Amino acid sequence: MRRLMRADPKGVLTGVHSLNGNQACVEGALAAGCRFLAAYPIVPAIEAWEWFLERAKDVGATFIQMEDEISALAAVLGASWTGKRSMTITSGPGFSLMMEHLGLAVMLETPCVIVDVQRVGPSIGTPDRPAQGDMMQARWGSHGDYEIIALSPSSPQEMFDFTIKAFNLSERYRVPVMVMADREVAHRKEEVVIPPPSEIMVEPRRYYRGAKSRYLPFKRDRDFVPPMVDIGDGYRFHVTGLTHDDRGYPIMTEECQEYNVHPLVRKIRRYVDEIVQVQEADTEDAEVVIISYGAPSRAALKAMGEARRSGVKVGSLKLVTVWPFPDKRVAELAKKVKAFVVPEMNYGQMVLEVERCSHGRANVVFVPYEEKGFEDDLLSAIRKVCQEKKVREGIIQYHG
Amino acid sequence: MGVKMAEIRFAGYGGQGIIRSGIIVGKAAAIYDNKFATMNQSFGPEARGGACSSQLVLSESKVLYPYVTVSDVLVAMSQAGYEKFEPELSEEGLLLIDEDLVKPKPPRGRIKVFSIPATRFAEELGNRIIANVVMLGFFTAVTKLVSKEGMEKAVADSVPKRFVKLNLEAFNRGYHYKR
Numbered sequence: 001m002r003r004l005m006r007a008d009p010k011g012v013l014t015g016v017h018s019l020n021g022n023q024a025c026v027e028g029a030l031a032a033g034c035r036f037l038a039a040y041p042i043v044p045a046i047e048a049w050e051w052f053l054e055r056a057k058d059v060g061a062t063f064i065q066m067e068d069e070i071s072a073l074a075a076v077l078g079a080s081w082t083g084k085r086s087m088t089i090t091s092g093p094g095f096s097l098m099m100e101h102l103g104l105a106v107m108l109e110t111p112c113v114i115v116d117v118q119r120v121g122p123s124i125g126t127p128d129r130p131a132q133g134d135m136m137q138a139r140w141g142s143h144g145d146y147e148i149i150a151l152s153p154s155s156p157q158e159m160f161d162f163t164i165k166a167f168n169l170s171e172r173y174r175v176p177v178m179v180m181a182d183r184e185v186a187h188r189k190e191e192v193v194i195p196p197p198s199e200i201m202v203e204p205r206r207y208y209r210g211a212k213s214r215y216l217p218f219k220r221d222r223d224f225v226p227p228m229v230d231i232g233d234g235y236r237f238h239v240t241g242l243t244h245d246d247r248g249y250p251i252m253t254e255e256c257q258e259y260n261v262h263p264l265v266r267k268i269r270r271y272v273d274e275i276v277q278v279q280e281a282d283t284e285d286a287e288v289v290i291i292s293y294g295a296p297s298r299a300a301l302k303a304m305g306e307a308r309r310s311g312v313k314v315g316s317l318k319l320v321t322v323w324p325f326p327d328k329r330v331a332e333l334a335k336k337v338k339a340f341v342v343p344e345m346n347y348g349q350m351v352l353e354v355e356r357c358s359h360g361r362a363n364v365v366f367v368p369y370e371e372k373g374f375e376d377d378l379l380s381a382i383r384k385v386c387q388e389k390k391v392r393e394g395i396i397q398y399h400g
Numbered sequence: 401m402g403v404k405m406a407e408i409r410f411a412g413y414g415g416q417g418i419i420r421s422g423i424i425v426g427k428a429a430a431i432y433d434n435k436f437a438t439m440n441q442s443f444g445p446e447a448r449g450g451a452c453s454s455q456l457v458l459s460e461s462k463v464l465y466p467y468v469t470v471s472d473v474l475v476a477m478s479q480a481g482y483e484k485f486e487p488e489l490s491e492e493g494l495l496l497i498d499e500d501l502v503k504p505k506p507p508r509g510r511i512k513v514f515s516i517p518a519t520r521f522a523e524e525l526g527n528r529i530i531a532n533v534v535m536l537g538f539f540t541a542v543t544k545l546v547s548k549e550g551m552e553k554a555v556a557d558s559v560p561k562r563f564v565k566l567n568l569e570a571f572n573r574g575y576h577y578k579r
Binding site for chain 1: 469
């Protein structure tokens, strides 16, 4: 068993608060021990760092406004290597700029958290309009092969809870973890319960304890994750985005490519069952399962309740981790349900994963977001798909 | 499913404290009255003057669906806000307006209209910026959805310390206004 530690009370604002998602995210970060934030201003994420600034004085945290999002993530990586839990928070346009250093974070195996408060795009789009258009970017946005972890909160409370989870996963697997929020969740104000520090469990950083002269920064433990040291503690080593060996020095042979990158993928895939989390409601007897994440999950629960009252057996599967995707669970459900209905605030992203994992055994219906909201469309999609006589090829979209 | 108490819409211009009003009522309900509240906001990119609204769902249990579909209460502080959100108001709803800023049509169905010169009162008290707090006092008295004590606490911890007294005065001015 891995040993978790209790949260540092300094960062924990225990109590019942009325917070928006941005603020709750910051509280989650501080509770998880985050003491460094670098960011560049952007709507709709900016309240987060205003809140961080306010709280940094009490907690003893550092904030730097960088010249852009590229350097913001670079600063986060540097801070993380000094032993500080570090994060950045941004929205679509900034997230795009971060893709270069996201790859660097993966390659340097640097624990850090990146929060993306999604808004519509492409490009600048509309700063204050919510979307879930960056979901595939979160998985594939940086070049090369890698595995990544991303979570998707659906309420201010989950902004708090999932940000803690993100830091824990990030330290456990030495991988950047993304919190894929959206404008709806970030700007919504709701009750947020922050437990006492003794009830918040934090994953400690895994440190190298051996002789200084024998330290190899990328020498892996049996679980493929190398222990770290803090920069400034007197260890001499090199980190680089070039393909490197255990010492961190560039070696650009085919063997070293395999030696370096294979574990980046393996360290996530091997533990996928530990990482993946979903929240299920009424899936045992369900004929139709709504698969949702983020803000639309609330509409999903409402539609589920209404469909149940009208006699249709509907269940809900809400993604906590969007990446890795819960392949196994969706495949299992595909064997017993008639259909999956997937509401998203985009033109169809995670629904592609649902279709992939349903292996042609269940119908997959995509319900895009419309200005009037989801729930009528969800209900009508549920009714229509119940009338399908067989499994149709591809993703079904009834209107729009 | 949640036991819904009310869906409330505040509408006006940026700078009038429309979003803050939603926050204060939500806080009074969720933190001081032990109910559940969810607030969503929308505003334009302008710092002031753009159309602005906040929506609040109050409930006896956890709020599942966080958006206003049919509002029970519409608080309109601008003509544009009134016109945009009046169609969303329930036929048995309550319409609260700043009577100097909104000229309503004859009400539909059994809609009850309550008017108060909130901005004028605020100016009399010395600062137009507290018009929303006058309106919140009026809102508390008319709707009885949140307690006066809860609202006073929520107002007091939502404004800078040196303005607490003025804001509470504004709140009570609205609360005791004869309708």
